[in-house]
Amino acid sequence: MNIARCFAVGFGRVWRAPALPGWVFLASLAVSLPLTAAMREILRSSFGTSLVQENMRRGFDVDWYGEFSRTAGGLASTFGPSVVGMMPIAANLERTLDGQLFAVDWTVLAAGIAFLLAWAFLAGGIILRLTQAGRARTRGGFFSACGEYFFRFVRLLALSMAIYWALFRWISGPLHRWVERGTRDVTVEFTAMTWTMGVYAVVGLLLVIAGLSFDYAKIAMVLEERRSALLAFVRGLRFFLSHPGRTLGLYGMFLIVGALIKGLFILSDPGVGQAGNAALILAFLVGQCYVLLCIFLKLWSLASQALLFQAAASGPEAAAMAREAPPSSSEVAA
């Protein structure tokens, strides 16, 4: 099975199992809503009785924000202009590439860990559902699979954290410092920028390789019933190393789709000016569509990678199995 077919079939599998992205989206909402309510209260206590609320209704009051940010701590410190437009995407991408995803307020970090655990819980059922549909077709079967693989994925999650930490500690940081030293006498910003972007590219590639290895490790855990997170990671890494072109090629296709989704969001970005309910709801829905599409993309990539794994790991028979049509959406209870 070539990667284009994996790409296409993977899409079909997720498309026909809409409950899967739905569960992840629900997890995202479940984690986000309590904190959003808390943030709403923080904002209420700041400008709830003031005329500033009128400015904030029409747009963003930078003068108010100057006062707010001066005293904001904890969760409040995460609010600012960086929640507007494409800034969240740029800020979070920067955090990812700089290894700063955990350098946030502890409440947000706790929410993040909760979300990761939710992912770890759902991943088993999702992969099983996308690969061996028979075992997780019903809601009970789906959650049974989720529970069955949960602790394995938690161990894998812990291993991934350690590996990402090491990557930033021993590769990203030293590389950036090396560039800083190397460009000490450089007087052309473009040169320094090129070197820095080169480091980001290297770090990004390593992140992708690590991410791919963990994706295939998850798939191997389910399909090969592996219990050891370390051995599963080694299996995932070996799979990547033995099929670098196909795995990276497939990943590249998702990268393009991801870039298109981000581009679409940026183009449809409603900005800060919504002053009516309809505009506000539309802006909210645009954001939620983006979130849902990102989740869909993640599952789509898992489905396609699983197909590739099955096809490459088991030869023509497995490929033939993989070509079997998945159940129709009416059969999907999960």
Place this chain on the structure above:
Amino acid sequence: MNPAGTRPTALFAFLSLAFTAAGSAAQEPERLSARNANYTIEVRLDAKLKTLEGREVVEWRNDTEVPARELWFHLYWNAWKNDRSTWMREAALRGRGRRGEDIRDEDWSYCRIGSIKVLPAGGFTGAELTESLRFVSPDDGNPDDRTVAVVPLLQPVGPHETVQVEIGWQSKIPRTFSRTGFRGNFFFVAQWFPKLGVYQPDGNWNCHQFHAGTEFFSDYGVYDVKMTVPRGWILGATGLPIEVADNPDGTATHHYRQADVHDFAWTTSPDYLEAVKVFEHPGLKPVRMRLLYQPEHRGQEARHFAATEAALRCYGTWFGEYPYGHITIVDPAWGSGAGGMEYPTLFTCGTRYFNPAGGGSPEGVTVHEAGHQFWYAMVGNNEFEHAWLDEGLNTFSTERAMEATFGESSLVRRFFRGYFPVMVRDIRLHRMTTENGLDAYRPAARSDVQATPSFRYYPATGGALSYNKTALWLSMMEKSLGWDTLQKILSTFFRRWKFRHPAPDDFFAVAREVSGADLDRFFDEVYYKAAVFDYAVESVSSEEVRLRGYTDEKGEPVLARDGREGGKRFRSRVVVRRLQDGSLPVEVLLKFENGEELRELWDGLGLWKIYEVERPARLAYAVVDPERKILLDIDYTNNSRLVNPRPGFALSKWASKWMFWLQDYLNALAFLM
């Protein structure tokens, strides 16, 4: 303007020199300043060793009535001789700038006087003084500081006498500290020569050590400077070129001259591109603008010129004419740390490879540094002691010129180590608050009294006090007195004090005189105290008036039935408070639901005041300082209060946007899973 942006051709060089000759000939007869400190300097740059070898003749006239028995010199580059200098110690205290571990051996600098002698001229006998040179530390007594040198004179310089002193010196150029130095083959050379302090009428030299948080002070004069640099390198300097002569050793000597300035800076690099444009505006003298810019900033020439023109036009029409007829705009090399600094007839700005239009950069820094030609270069206050007089006036003027020319800037955040900007067009920065630096002032509000000599400010708060606080209280004056009055104050101050050395009281005197207002309390609060302003509406209420008990009906006491007398009436109560010690008269606005407004002036002396009124409509909200005249108020959110707040929409809007950020963050995290 040279649209191709190439290096100067022979024709351009010829035109430049022709312009120069005409310019210098024209400016010399008109004496704009006292010209009592004149420098003739020859200096040679060794671009490989990063050294300067120089010789200067200082011609100094004692303009006081007290004989001078010593000469005091600044040797600024000794501030980076080692880590024991006052500058380095203060920089460490400030927690800013380059830290010890970032500094390599090649980065340090020095300025060593090899010889100093009085020349036999003007009634003075020639005398060798090198051996008697000593270092002093008048500000902090730091025995390791070498930024001020004193040489006793064998023959005092009497009132209105002129002495000529010849100095030979060698310098090691620093890797840029405080906007002067080198990076690669880029050199920005400022505060680079032994320079006299300012002799005061009380018989003392005003010659401060170099401090990390403040700048400079010196007398006006004529600078005639020959700089020898590698042949083919582009050079820009204070003043105008007289000639460029090629030397047999592969170098070229650039001869520049400028009268009526108090400093001289220059820059050279083989990489500069050059563009020229003439500024013209009715009623103002044309100015030849020369832009030295980095090749990677090709395409941004027009933005630099537009910003410089904005400064020349706005400042020129508001305060007074720029008299020199030429100005050099320097776009420094990336990472050089030389950007955003002013020198007479030359300034550095600074831009980036990606710089979205509308984000205020490089326009803001360009207008600011060009504006320093007025506040600093022409009105030559003592920056060591009263930095606010130039930085504050200039920050205020910059933001006003920016708004008048380019409108409000949009918010820009830079990502990926600053290389990629993201601009949110619909988040605008307001001149009088954000752009004047209210956010920077707020945490420093209590840090020090503005009247304190600037070099003694609490570490790292000089910027907030000198730049931002002044700009904010000048904006308060603009709101209270009106722009016309403030403009007259500033133009009168400019006219009276250009090419002289004003002190704070000179500004206050002009402000009082021109405005005709009693500004004592104002200046007392904003300048002579570290007063913090925070007015607030503590509570609001509005209830229908209902009478309980008896009322008179046809002369008889009758129990009130529905509690109403006549039509509906509402009693509204507003409590306003002064939460901090800063106190100025302030207006209180009560706005009723029927659109009626009630404005009251509160003297702001007490800690609180209660307003209780009866009106036919309910109170909608109350605001203390509705026009936001007290821009130093550190919390304006609490200045207003609604009787029936309905913030639901705004809260939902911003909470949902924050939620999107959080969900995107969660998705980014999931990448790791």
